[in-house]
Amino acid sequence: MAVPGIIPIAYEPDYRTDMIGRFTDGQFLASITYAFPEGYRHGEGWEDAKRLYVVLHRFDFDGHHIDSDIWCAGTWREQQQRRGRPDSALACAEARMAELLDALPRREFQSIGIRPFQLTVDNVLFGLVIEQHGENEVEDDWAELYPDRLGFCDPWNGEYST
Secondary structure (H helix, E strand, O other): OOOOOEEEEEOOEEEEOOOOOEEEOEEEEEEEEEOOOOOOOOOHHHHHHEEEEEEEEEEOOOOOEEEEEEEEEEEEHHHHHHOOOOOHHHHHHHHHHHHHHHHHOOOOOOOOOOOOOOOOOOEEEEEEEEOOOOOOOOOOOOOEEEOOOOOEOOOOOOOOEE
């Protein structure tokens, strides 16, 4: 089945899509996620290449991408060095996310429907990208949320694969 123009994403409390919904000006999709830069090959120094991002994408009510707030909270190495402290990368990321979400007027967590989009920040791909997922596919059949690595496909009901 072909990829629809608007991809539904189901709200799942306390799981990977628990920071999505609507607000006064449209829809939002937020996450705290680790990512490697494009083209990175795992090896020595990975602890500094793996970075923790706070991501807030905003969309209009028709699912068009409006803008994104993307902030790097630190590296895996920094998180491990400060684990459990209020200045750890994760603690800083959670505080920043709370600020971003609190700034969305009349925010309600719920399922959303957005159109594909993509942008690159710090050489990291962010967005909902249409792809061919099967080995012998001849048409696009998959939408992948980057860098979170959530995949959406037929029956296009908002559920995802990891």
